[in-house]
Amino acid sequence: MVQIVPSILAADFARLAREIETVERGGASMLHIDVMDGHFVPNLTVGPPVVSSIRKATRLTLDVHLMITDPDKYAPAFIEAGANQVSVHQEACPNLDRTLRMIRDEGARPGVVLNPATPVTLLEDVLALVDYVLIMSVNPGFGGQRFIPRALDKIRRLDGLRSDLGLDFAIEIDGGITTENLAGVVRAGCDWIVAGSSIFHTPDPAAAVAEMRQIAQGAAAVRV
Ligand code: DX5
Ligand code: ZN
Numbered sequence: 001m002v003q004i005v006p007s008i009l010a011a012d013f014a015r016l017a018r019e020i021e022t023v024e025r026g027g028a029s030m031l032h033i034d035v036m037d038g039h040f041v042p043n044l045t046v047g048p049p050v051v052s053s054i055r056k057a058t059r060l061t062l063d064v065h066l067m068i069t070d071p072d073k074y075a076p077a078f079i080e081a082g083a084n085q086v087s088v089h090q091e092a093c094p095n096l097d098r099t100l101r102m103i104r105d106e107g108a109r110p111g112v113v114l115n116p117a118t119p120v121t122l123l124e125d126v127l128a129l130v131d132y133v134l135i136m137s138v139n140p141g142f143g144g145q146r147f148i149p150r151a152l153d154k155i156r157r158l159d160g161l162r163s164d165l166g167l168d169f170a171i172e173i174d175g176g177i178t179t180e181n182l183a184g185v186v187r188a189g190c191d192w193i194v195a196g197s198s199i200f201h202t203p204d205p206a207a208a209v210a211e212m213r214q215i216a217q218g219a220a221a222v223r224v
Contacts, residue, residue: 002216003192004209005063005172007032008054009045009143010196017057023199026209030061032174032194035078037068040092041141048074048081055082063192065113065174067140068092072099079108087111087134087172090118100129111172115140116148120158130169132192133158137185138175143196147176152188159189182212186219 006028011019020031033054036045051064064083068074071088072095078086086108093099096112103110109131112123116136123133135158137151151173158171172192173185185193193216202208 002186002190002213002220003030004028004199004212004216005030005032005192005194006199006205006209007034007143007174007194007196008200009034010200012200016054019200019205020054020058020060022206023209024058024060026199026206027213028060028209030063030192031058032063032065032196033083035064035066035068035074036141039069040089041067043141048077051078051081051083061085063087063111063172063194065134065194066092072102075099075103075108076106079103079106083108085109085111085131087113087132089113089115089140090122091115096126097129100126104129113140113174114154116151120154120161123158124161127161127165127167127169132170132172134172134174134194135190136175137173137177140175144201145176147178147181151175152184155185155188155190162189179211179215182215183219186216187223189223 006023036043038044061084064086086103100110111132113134138145170191173190174194177195178198199205199208
């Protein structure tokens with residue numbers, strides 16, 4: 001089933017537990033946590049202690065997106081803190097095969113992320129190792145950016161590779177998702193749709209999640 005995955009980057013961190021309850025009420029079952037180190041991307045966010053506090057506050061699946069230069073060094077701490085799934089950037093991992101296996105060995109579901117400039121062909125040899133592939137539809141580092149339409153083509157190609165190889169990893173998209181472009185990404189083959197501003201920067205985030213779920217389910221129903 002297609003999932004709407006709220007990104008807490010756009011939430012009010014002083015009231016985080018309540019923000020999380022709100023999106024859960026709207027029907028979210030996963031929560032996206034953006035980890036930035038000021039090196040891989042020009043911004044800073046949260047570390048393992050925050051993930052650990054969130055873990056105590058919710059039973060939602062915690063989807064941790066590592067935008068850091070040394071994921072091998074830090075992924076275990078995020079898993080220990082309660083991350084259920086951890087994604088790493090292809091661009092940050094010289095030994096990607098090893099990194100993905102390590103995440104699974106440490107007890108989380110591994111995912112791999114592609115920046116807008118990185119082609120899906122580079123993933124061919126690791127697709128069998130991952131539970132999900134995250135396609136960035138903005139350059140990572142900030143919420144509230146505009147969706148890059150070329151991501152649609154990448155999703156279609158990845159969806160094609162998935163069936164050609166007989167694999168069943170999920171396809172996730174992240175960046176600039178709105179009620180306007182949501183149906184298009186689902187029709188292109190996305191399973192998990194990350195959304196920050198278009199959920200938390202609305203007067204009623206629970207209603208925003210519910211509306212997006214409805215749009216996504218409608219689009220999935222007409223997908224082949
Ligand atoms: C961007 C982050 C995204 C961000 C998306 O680097 O990876 O998860 O929170 O925010 P919106 O939905 O506002 O583009
Ligand atoms: Zn993200």
